[in-house]
Amino acid sequence: MKIETIILAAGQGSRMKSSLPKVLHPIAGSPMLEHVILSAQTLHARQTNAEGGLHVVIGYGADQVRDRLGNYAANWVEQKEQLGTGHAVKQAAPNCSQADIVLVLYGDVPLIQSTTLASLAAACNGERLALLTINLPNPSGYGRIVRDETGAIQAIVEDKDASSEQHAITEVNTGIMAIPGKRLTAWLENISCKNAQNEYYLTDIVAMAVAEGTAVVHAQPQTATEVQGVNNRAQQAKLERQLQRHIAEKLMASGVTLLDPNRLDVRGSLQAGNDVVIDINCVFEGDVVLEDGVQIGPNCILSNTRIGVGTRIKANSIIDASVIEADCDIGPFSRLRLGTHLADRAKIGNFVETKKAVIGVGSKINHLSYVGDAEIGVDVNVGAGTITCNYDRVNKLRTEIGDGAFIGSNTSLVAPLIVGAGATVGAGSTITHDIPEESLSVARGRQKNIEGWKRPEKKS
Numbered sequence: 209m210k211i212e213t214i215i216l217a218a219g220q221g222s223r224m225k226s227s228l229p230k231v232l233h234p235i236a237g238s239p240m241l242e243h244v245i246l247s248a249q250t251l252h253a254r255q256t257n258a259e260g261g262l263h264v265v266i267g268y269g270a271d272q273v274r275d276r277l278g279n280y281a282a283n284w285v286e287q288k289e290q291l292g293t294g295h296a297v298k299q300a301a302p303n304c305s306q307a308d309i310v311l312v313l314y315g316d317v318p319l320i321q322s323t324t325l326a327s328l329a330a331a332c333n334g335e336r337l338a339l340l341t342i343n344l345p346n347p348s349g350y351g352r353i354v355r356d357e358t359g360a361i362q363a364i365v366e367d368k369d370a371s372s373e374q375h376a377i378t379e380v381n382t383g384i385m386a387i388p389g390k391r392l393t394a395w396l397e398n399i400s401c402k403n404a405q406n407e408y409y410l411t412d413i414v415a416m417a418v419a420e421g422t423a424v425v426h427a428q429p430q431t432a433t434e435v436q437g438v439n440n441r442a443q444q445a446k447l448e449r450q451l452q453r454h455i456a457e458k459l460m461a462s463g464v465t466l467l468d469p470n471r472l473d474v475r476g477s478l479q480a481g482n483d484v485v486i487d488i489n490c491v492f493e494g495d496v497v498l499e500d501g502v503q504i505g506p507n508c509i510l511s512n513t514r515i516g517v518g519t520r521i522k523a524n525s526i527i528d529a530s531v532i533e534a535d536c537d538i539g540p541f542s543r544l545r546l547g548t549h550l551a552d553r554a555k556i557g558n559f560v561e562t563k564k565a566v567i568g569v570g571s572k573i574n575h576l577s578y579v580g581d582a583e584i585g586v587d588v589n590v591g592a593g594t595i596t597c598n599y600d601r602v603n604k605l606r607t608e609i610g611d612g613a614f615i616g617s618n619t620s621l622v623a624p625l626i627v628g629a630g631a632t633v634g635a636g637s638t639i640t641h642d643i644p645e646e647s648l649s650v651a652r653g654r655q656k657n658i659e660g661w662k663r664p665e666k667k668s
């Protein structure tokens with residue numbers, strides 16, 4: 209079955225009160241429209257003969273939307289004026305002429321699941337008009353599903369056009385529907401804008417289908433969250449929490465301890481092994497992997513990072529684009545930036561910043577240091593307050609420290625520099641030349657003691 213999916217995303221979303229088009233507002237770190245695109249892609253990939261394409265109708269902020277999501281394989285169709293959902297679908301319809309099923313989704317209904325879409329598509333099967341409906345205790349604002357005495361769907365009546373009797377109907381149109389491709393063009397031609405809002409309603413095709421004897425059927429989503437639309441920031445926040453809760457439940461089911469599942473934020477993909485423990489208020493961005501037994505203290509932020517078996521990360525640490533091997537200790541208050549690689553059992557302590565730093569097995573940088581563009585061997589001890597001076601305002605320069613070296617506290621290592629294996633650097637040194645293996649280097653003013661020296665006194 210060839211499915212063509214049209215995502216309606218042209219609306220401004222004025223109630224967001226934002227310069228960003230509504231569909232670019234994020235849920236769990238990704239634009240709402242991206243969630244919908246991914247669900248559609250998953251549906252298309254499930255098709256046995258994966259045919260069909262994706263069409264996104266954009267209008268308000270079209271350039272911004274295309275700039276942000278243009279990498280996805282889709283036809284970006286512009287709707288210059290937003291004259292209604294029927295008019296929006298009409299803009300994309302010419303590209304869908306060979307479809308068995310035309311699936312209509314909304315860019316501001318972000319959590320729709322591909323499994324629900326698959327059941328809706330199956331209900332349509334190229335022959336029937338299939339509506340995704342839901343029963344709501346408070347249906348106001350939605351189009352109502354009007355059924356006859358036998359329970360057959362007759363029409364959708366928009367809230368603003370409904371009679372008081374129809375207002376009482378609690379089964380509503382979610383807006384998502386699967387349309388037999390062969391009927392689409394004819395139906396779209398017949399939509400008029402003679403209604404309370406002077407809009408071209410896509411929902412008018414339901415009565416047309418009934419009139420010509422095409423069956424109209426319905427499917428329902430597994431949860432109401434899936435079909436929840438976002439019109440304002442409060443609804444956005446509500447969906448954010450619901451999705452985060454769902455992610456938290458899945459993590460716990462897979463063997464992760466969350467000290468508080470309500471205080472976890474995953475903005476990307478988080479893969480976690482068994483017996484991982486995550487304390488409160490941690491944020492995970494991009495692709496993060498936590499291997500078995502990893503422990504993460506409160507208030508940590510990890511982005512695009514892999515953490516090896518049994519590593520412990522203490523409170524308030526920030527790790528970005530790094531690889532951490534097994535059994536390391538990090539934090540509290542560590543900042544590991546792009547290109548940090550810690551080998552097994554390395555230790556990074558408080559107020560240490562690293563960048564493009566490869567740190568060998570069992571090496572330690574325990575306090576108050578900056579280590580950048582550096583390669584540090586095995587069992588090296590970097591004392592408190594050590595700085596790699598890696599930048600001369602033009603170039604980034606490298607520091608190499610050999611196995612077993614010992615760098616005394618408050619040392620400046622002026623790169624480019626090689627500290628030989630087993631070398632020792634005296635505290636407070638400013639090292640500007642390479643140090644041979646197994647030697648001591650001290651580069652500071654000698655201490656001079658003047659006995660009996662008197663402080664100057666104030667003249668009276």
Ligand code: UD1
Nearest residue numbers: 216217218219290291292293296314350351381382383409
């Ligand atoms: C629509 C349905 C209603 C349903 C409700 C569910 C119609 C006529 N009504 O009403 O039955 O209960 O959704 O939320 O279809 N859009 C465009 N171009 C346009 C108009 C809309 O791209 O010209 C997009 C919007 O950006 C939005 C979606 O289509 O993502 C729905 O439009 P909206 O105006 O919110 O429809 P409703 O009046 O809520």
Ligand code: CA
Nearest residue numbers: 316437438439
């Ligand atoms: Ca709406």
